[in-house]
Amino acid sequence: MQKGIDLLFENIAKIAAAFVLIVLVAIFWVLFQEAKPAIDEFGLKFLTNTKWAPNMDIFGGLPAIYGSVVSTFIAMLLATPVAIGIAIFLTEIAFEKIKTPVGVAIEMLAAIPSIIYGMWGLFYFAPIIRDWFGGNGLGLLTAGVVLSIMILPFMAAITRDSMNTTPDILKESAYALGATKWDVIKDIVIPYAKTGIIGSLILALGRAVGETMAVTFVMGNAHKIPKHIYDAATSIPVTLANEFTEADSDLYYSSLYYLALILFVISFVVIALAKFYFFRKIRRAK
Amino acid sequence: MIKKIALTITSAAVFGVCLNAADRINGAGASFPAPVYFDWAYEYQKATGVEVNYQSIGSGGGIKQISARTVDFGASDKPLKPKKLDRKGLYQFPAVIGSIVLVYNLPGVKDMELKLENKDVADIFLGKIKYWDDKQIKEDNPQVKLPHKEIVVVHRSDGSGTTFNFSYYLANVSDEWKNNVGIGKALDWPVGLGGKGNEGVSNLIKQTPYSIGYVEYAYKMRNKFSSAVIQTKSGKWVKPIEENFKAAAKYASWGPKNHFYQVLALQPGDNSYPIVAGTFILLAREKADVNKKVTAFFNWAFKNGDEAAKKLGYIPLPEDTKKMVREYWKENNIAPSK
Numbered sequence: 001m002q003k004g005i006d007l008l009f010e011n012i013a014k015i016a017a018a019f020v021l022i023v024l025v026a027i028f029w030v031l032f033q034e035a036k037p038a039i040d041e042f043g044l045k046f047l048t049n050t051k052w053a054p055n056m057d058i059f060g061g062l063p064a065i066y067g068s069v070v071s072t073f074i075a076m077l078l079a080t081p082v083a084i085g086i087a088i089f090l091t092e093i094a095f096e097k098i099k100t101p102v103g104v105a106i107e108m109l110a111a112i113p114s115i116i117y118g119m120w121g122l123f124y125f126a127p128i129i130r131d132w133f134g135g136n137g138l139g140l141l142t143a144g145v146v147l148s149i150m151i152l153p154f155m156a157a158i159t160r161d162s163m164n165t166t167p168d169i170l171k172e173s174a175y176a177l178g179a180t181k182w183d184v185i186k187d188i189v190i191p192y193a194k195t196g197i198i199g200s201l202i203l204a205l206g207r208a209v210g211e212t213m214a215v216t217f218v219m220g221n222a223h224k225i226p227k228h229i230y231d232a233a234t235s236i237p238v239t240l241a242n243e244f245t246e247a248d249s250d251l252y253y254s255s256l257y258y259l260a261l262i263l264f265v266i267s268f269v270v271i272a273l274a275k276f277y278f279f280r281k282i283r284r285a286k
Numbered sequence: 287m288i289k290k291i292a293l294t295i296t297s298a299a300v301f302g303v304c305l306n307a308a309d310r311i312n313g314a315g316a317s318f319p320a321p322v323y324f325d326w327a328y329e330y331q332k333a334t335g336v337e338v339n340y341q342s343i344g345s346g347g348g349i350k351q352i353s354a355r356t357v358d359f360g361a362s363d364k365p366l367k368p369k370k371l372d373r374k375g376l377y378q379f380p381a382v383i384g385s386i387v388l389v390y391n392l393p394g395v396k397d398m399e400l401k402l403e404n405k406d407v408a409d410i411f412l413g414k415i416k417y418w419d420d421k422q423i424k425e426d427n428p429q430v431k432l433p434h435k436e437i438v439v440v441h442r443s444d445g446s447g448t449t450f451n452f453s454y455y456l457a458n459v460s461d462e463w464k465n466n467v468g469i470g471k472a473l474d475w476p477v478g479l480g481g482k483g484n485e486g487v488s489n490l491i492k493q494t495p496y497s498i499g500y501v502e503y504a505y506k507m508r509n510k511f512s513s514a515v516i517q518t519k520s521g522k523w524v525k526p527i528e529e530n531f532k533a534a535a536k537y538a539s540w541g542p543k544n545h546f547y548q549v550l551a552l553q554p555g556d557n558s559y560p561i562v563a564g565t566f567i568l569l570a571r572e573k574a575d576v577n578k579k580v581t582a583f584f585n586w587a588f589k590n591g592d593e594a595a596k597k598l599g600y601i602p603l604p605e606d607t608k609k610m611v612r613e614y615w616k617e618n619n620i621a622p623s624k
Contacts, residue, residue, distance in 0.1 A: 055470020136438045221443035221480025246346030246445025
């Protein structure tokens with residue numbers, strides 16, 4: 001009897017695990033099938049063509065791909081140092097009394113729905129960018145900054161948690177040897193928490209690359225590779241959100257799937273690379 | 287006892303659902319006429335008890351859904367050509383007329399103070415006229431104080447029937463537009479920012495100084511935007527006001543022979559505003575019973591809905607067009623039974 005239940009449980013667990021893989025493969029398969037007409041039509045030129053003219057059935061994905069990559073890059077560039085700074089402050093510098101409120105505030109920031117960041121970005125932040133940098137306020141830079149604020153709490157919270165796992169005995173030993181606070185952070189805490197920090201970067205990157213609503217609000221929605229960093233652009237999820245319901249020609253529809261496939265591959269490759277790196281580090285540490 | 291109650295409840299529920307299905311019409315499509323359809327649906331339900339459920343998902347979506355037969359009627363701002371209607375097995379007729387106006391956010395310049403030649407409108411959207419004080423604009427506006435500021439062009443980012451009608455107008459006033467950009471619901475815009483929906487464009491214009499864009503007239507009224515005086519087909523100045531929209535609508539030469547296929551932009555006449563657009567209803571040919579319910583709704587709206595349409599900034603169909611639509615229904619055996 002007991003054995004029977006064990007077996008049953010084992011099989012259910014197996015099915016559940018297999019299911020994840022099946023879904024992953026199925027999604028890839030559907031994307032690929034739907035994108036097939038566009039792949040046949042444009043091939044790899046789709047990746048380098050900058051013209052997107054649905055009324056002429058000409059589709060090039062480069063502006064959207066460029067927008068996705070650059071806005072994510074800006075977001076990571078701005079968010080990473082700040083997130084690590086927050087984490088260091090919370091684990092090594094702050095008094096007990098303010099640790100909790102600041103920590104909670106950061107977690108609350110993570111709970112704000114992305115559309116609210118979008119609204120804030122459009123109505124309050126875009127005019128600031130317009131006044132400081134020029135342009136009309138909506139574009140890559142605004143999107144990048146809004147994204148960086150969105151991913152900051154994830155990064156900061158996970159980084160803090162992994163820094164917290166540094167054994168006190170290591171830190172105390174270092175202090176006992178005359179290390180300064182900076183030495184301890186630089187040579188003990190950060191190396192120890194490295195894998196956790198990288199993990200948080202991956203998660204944040206995943207969110208930034210796929211973020212749709214907030215970016216749709218502030219990106220400017222122009223299928224162009226912008227001349228300046230503050231000019232209007234578009235990204236893959238933004239293009240999909242804007243145009244999918246209205247895509248009436250088959251090639252249009254298929255080209256949007258092609259973009260979705262590219263987004264899928266980008267996130268897949270980024271996460272796979274990071275994981276690979278991440279696991280190697282852990283193994284080496286052992 | 288309990289069984290009995292359960293039975294009553296179940297049968298009531300089943301009956302209720304049946305009743306519900308019979309008294310409901312589902313439609314989907316264009317967002318351009320959505321405000322007036324919502325209003326008509328609300329009044330129609332009050333008057334007859336029949337619920338009309340309209341989803342404003344865009345013209346492309348409306349065409350797609352009626353082609354897949356997932357709704358009772360589709361709505362599109364872009365008329366389908368007779369050939370396409372035959373292929374998809376659809377009927378088509380116009381429901382109401384709307385107008386597209388050029389709205390601007392130009393501090394210090396009031397509503398209808400700015401005059402733009404049709405060709406200049408095309409040049410602005412082509413990115414050839416870059417500054418507000420360009421001499422092409424100055425020429426026509428000697429009294430207006432135009433700042434030396436870059437023009438921020440705002441267009442739709444989603445596929446849109448409004449864009450189709452607007453680009454049809456631009457292509458007919460500018461060869462350069464016709465050859466390089468063309469006509470369509472989604473375009474390769476030479477310049478500018480994109481907003482999602484008429485609402486998105488309105489928001490961008492509201493908060494971006496020195497911007498210009500195109501929206502359905504109802505959105506101009508709702509947001510109290512300033513809109514530009516443009517030109518008739520023959521080059522006379524024409525204000526974006528109801529009277530002139532109506533003057534243009536008068537020239538609609540819609541006919542049942544080609545399922546009312548006609549784009550209304552640039553009609554002749556001295557007071558015809560150049561960018562008016564019909565918006566169309568699509569029906570599945572094989573669904574006679576459902577179609578009768580849909581035509582009953584629009585027949586009611588043609589009779590009782592003109593005031594509501596006007597109040598929202600639309601133009602009701604001219605009476606003879608309405609008559610033709612009713613004949614079209616009769617010919618195809620989809621006229622309302624009562």
